[in-house]
Amino acid sequence: MAFVEYEVKDAVGIITINRPEALNALNSAVLDELSAVIDGVDQNTIRCLILTGAGEKSFVAGADIAEMSSLTKAEGEAFGKKGNDVFRKLETFPIPVIAAVNGFALGGGCEIAMSCDFRICSDNAMFGQPEAGLGITPGFGGTQRLARLIGPGMAKQLLYTARNIKAEEALRLGLVNQVVPQAELMPTVEKMAAGIAQNAPIAVRGCKEAVNKGLDLPMDEAIVVEEKIFGACFETHDQKEGMGAFLEKRKEKTFTNN
Numbered sequence: 001m002a003f004v005e006y007e008v009k010d011a012v013g014i015i016t017i018n019r020p021e022a023l024n025a026l027n028s029a030v031l032d033e034l035s036a037v038i039d040g041v042d043q044n045t046i047r048c049l050i051l052t053g054a055g056e057k058s059f060v061a062g063a064d065i066a067e068m069s070s071l072t073k074a075e076g077e078a079f080g081k082k083g084n085d086v087f088r089k090l091e092t093f094p095i096p097v098i099a100a101v102n103g104f105a106l107g108g109g110c111e112i113a114m115s116c117d118f119r120i121c122s123d124n125a126m127f128g129q130p131e132a133g134l135g136i137t138p139g140f141g142g143t144q145r146l147a148r149l150i151g152p153g154m155a156k157q158l159l160y161t162a163r164n165i166k167a168e169e170a171l172r173l174g175l176v177n178q179v180v181p182q183a184e185l186m187p188t189v190e191k192m193a194a195g196i197a198q199n200a201p202i203a204v205r206g207c208k209e210a211v212n213k214g215l216d217l218p219m220d221e222a223i224v225v226e227e228k229i230f231g232a233c234f235e236t237h238d239q240k241e242g243m244g245a246f247l248e249k250r251k252e253k254t255f256t257n258n
């Protein structure tokens with residue numbers, strides 16, 4: 001593929017948006033390739049995904065402004081849907097997706113990072129939704145996910161002012177989980193992903209599904225979602241293996257997602 005690379009390291013898949021000449025900006029071709037790469041991930045063997053950008057300067061510097069500049073109203077809406085469909089695919093992907101944010105995460109870049117399960121960034125990362133300065137609103141889920149992640153008041157302030165924030169402020173606001181020196185970003189995230197990959201896939205996937213589904217529901221309904229997913233773990237190979245290993249004081253565990 002021209003703009004998206006996919007590499008597998010043991011049970012971890014690494015997706016790299018690779019369009020450095022435009023700071024990895026998302027045009028239609030990038031979105032199409034990203035969608036195809038996600039569809040192609042082998043869910044039987046891969047247990048955690050990492051999403052990052054090529055180069056040391058930018059994760060994703062937004063949607064492609066040159067491509068968007070001449071869109072009609074209808075085309076703008078369709079482009080928003082195209083991005084939203086791909087981002088939602090990431091957000092609801094059964095396997096966890098970690099964003100390794102290695103630089104600019106602006107506009108669509110911040111939005112795609114927010115579609116991942118969580119974000120780890122390098123100390124040179126910069127986040128923001130600059131759309132108001134470009135005469136548009138965020139269109140790839142930014143108004144919705146930013147408000148859910150950092151609260152409506154702070155989200156509105158960032159959206160209205162179109163102010164970019166540095167890594168440490170993103171950490172303080174809860175937009176990212178951890179800031180690391182740039183050289184340590186991928187080793188840190190790969191180690192974290194490998195650790196996740198060692199846990200029972202049936203349980204990790206269940207956690208993702210329960211958090212995602214439950215957040216959209218009132219608590220009385222949300223805890224029922226958890227009860228069902230929790231119950232479904234029992235009588236599985238992975239539940240017997242995990243609990244059996246504890247009871248037998250055995251360190252080695254073989255999880256199969258069954």
Ligand code: CO8
Pocket residue numbers: 021022023025061062063064065066068076077079080083104106107108109130131134137138139140
């Ligand atoms: N789109 C297209 N090209 C871009 C983008 C982008 N978002 N960002 C950078 N580039 C290109 C530049 O045009 C430049 O190309 P060239 O070398 O051909 O001139 C190249 O990348 C390098 O960029 P700079 O020379 O500007 O690099 P600097 O280090 O000077 O600046 C910045 C880096 C600060 C990141 C700067 O490039 C910048 O401000 N970029 C735009 C950031 C931005 O505003 N992003 C938000 C875009 S809007 C958006 O994402 C909306 C999402 C929802 C869409 C919904 C559709 C309906």
